[in-house]
Amino acid sequence: MKALMQTGYGNLKENLEIQEVAKPKISADEVLVQVSHASINPHDYKVILGEFKRTEKLQFPALVGSSFSGTIVAVGKEVYHLTEGDEVFGVAEGAVAEFCKLKHSKLYLKPRNVSFEEISTLPVVGMTTIQAFERLGGINQGDKILIHAGSGGVGTFAIQYAKIKGAKVFTTTGTNNVNWVKKLGADVVIDYKKENYLDICSSMDIVFDTLGGQYTFDAFEIIKSGGKVVSLLPAEINKQVAKELNMPKLIAFVFSLRPSKIKKLVKLKNAQYEFVFMRPTANNLSLIASLIERNKIKPVIEKKFNFRQSVDAFIHLSKGHTKGKITIQISEA
Numbered sequence: 180m181k182a183l184m185q186t187g188y189g190n191l192k193e194n195l196e197i198q199e200v201a202k203p204k205i206s207a208d209e210v211l212v213q214v215s216h217a218s219i220n221p222h223d224y225k226v227i228l229g230e231f232k233r234t235e236k237l238q239f240p241a242l243v244g245s246s247f248s249g250t251i252v253a254v255g256k257e258v259y260h261l262t263e264g265d266e267v268f269g270v271a272e273g274a275v276a277e278f279c280k281l282k283h284s285k286l287y288l289k290p291r292n293v294s295f296e297e298i299s300t301l302p303v304v305g306m307t308t309i310q311a312f313e314r315l316g317g318i319n320q321g322d323k324i325l326i327h328a329g330s331g332g333v334g335t336f337a338i339q340y341a342k343i344k345g346a347k348v349f350t351t352t353g354t355n356n357v358n359w360v361k362k363l364g365a366d367v368v369i370d371y372k373k374e375n376y377l378d379i380c381s382s383m384d385i386v387f388d389t390l391g392g393q394y395t396f397d398a399f400e401i402i403k404s405g406g407k408v409v410s411l412l413p414a415e416i417n418k419q420v421a422k423e424l425n426m427p428k429l430i431a432f433v434f435s436l437r438p439s440k441i442k443k444l445v446k447l448k449n450a451q452y453e454f455v456f457m458r459p460t461a462n463n464l465s466l467i468a469s470l471i472e473r474n475k476i477k478p479v480i481e482k483k484f485n486f487r488q489s490v491d492a493f494i495h496l497s498k499g500h501t502k503g504k505i506t507i508q509i510s511e512a
């Protein structure tokens with residue numbers, strides 16, 4: 180089969196190429212999927228740039244990609260609830276390929292009212308959003324929530340999800356995106372190129388921090404006492420981050436001894452802080468499917484690439500200005 184392969188760490192153009200490789204062999208609890216569409220996420224290109232070198236060891240050439248949609252072509256002998264021909268979506272290592280294999284617990288049946296392309300965009304961003312809010316104990320009706328980067332893959336899902344839950348949604352984005360992000364349902368859209376969100380947001384119940392670094396520390400300035408901050412990027416390596424990233428126990432222990440700025444801020448604001456690293460579950464995927472079936476969430480696609488243009492898709496995403504999601508069509512319709 181043909182697959183996009185990572186050949187080393189560093190520059191995306193030099194370390195990605197489509198190669199002919201063996202079709203994956205499935206074990207008893209896995210299925211083999213013929214991929215229709217893949218949709219890439221920042222983690223996919225950050226792996227190639229080498230950002231996870233220490234925690235995710237790779238042997239080259241390595242498969243790339245995560246979110247996909249497609250059709251099951253083989254099922255392992257311990258998979259009883261799925262069958263060949265089932266249309267599915269989920270998260271697999273090596274989704275930018277003609278075929279991918281994965282455990283049955285990392286996929287779910289594709290809703291009928293959307294295309295393969297549309298549903299391929301949602302697994303990572305949808306599950307990340309669901310898990311982030313779950314970790315905080317959920318969203319209450321009327322909560323004031325700031326969602327950073329509302330025009331990004333995660334942001335476009337998170338805005339719609341928070342509105343379903345009855346939150347008042349504030350979001351940040353650049354000038355060109357302000358109008359369409361408002362149409363997604365955000366109540367207050369802050370143009371980060373012209374305005375300072377710290378002057379506009381105060382007494383927030385929740386900050387959904389998709390940017391990390393100083394944005395994480397500043398979140399504590401604008402939450403109310405007892406407010407909550409959830410981050411997708413670690414601003415510092417502390418005990419919770421080390422645990423979430425599955426770092427070895429000894430390393431986690433060493434980090435737990437270091438002074439933590441976040442710990443101080445949490446105490447000061449009587450706040451809850453969580454760093455979340457998304458882990459795929461069929462439960463979360465079934466929730467995404469049901470939101471789609473009830474027309475509660477609309478996938479947002481900026482740009483479509485074909486398989487031969489996969490490297491360009493990675494380069495486009497890595498510029499950090501994607502509006503919603505980009506997709507790669509793997510199989511010819």
Ligand SMILES: NC(=O)c1ccc[n+]([C@@H]2O[C@H](COP(=O)([O-])OP(=O)(O)OC[C@H]3O[C@@H](n4cnc5c(N)ncnc54)[C@H](OP(=O)(O)O)[C@@H]3O)[C@@H](O)[C@H]2O)c1
Pocket residue numbers: 220221222303304307327328329330331332333334351352353354355356371389390410411412455456457496499500501502503
């Ligand atoms: N921990 C986890 O499990 C997990 C899961 C998913 C994602 N993530 C991480 O979360 C981050 C967001 O993911 P994503 O998929 O949403 O990324 P993305 O789609 O690449 O985000 C791009 C968007 O971010 C906006 N943006 C950039 N800088 C901004 C700023 N300073 N203020 C406001 N908006 C800004 C851009 O708008 P403009 O073009 O207007 O600048 C663009 O629309 C990534 O770093 C990703 O690695 C982590």
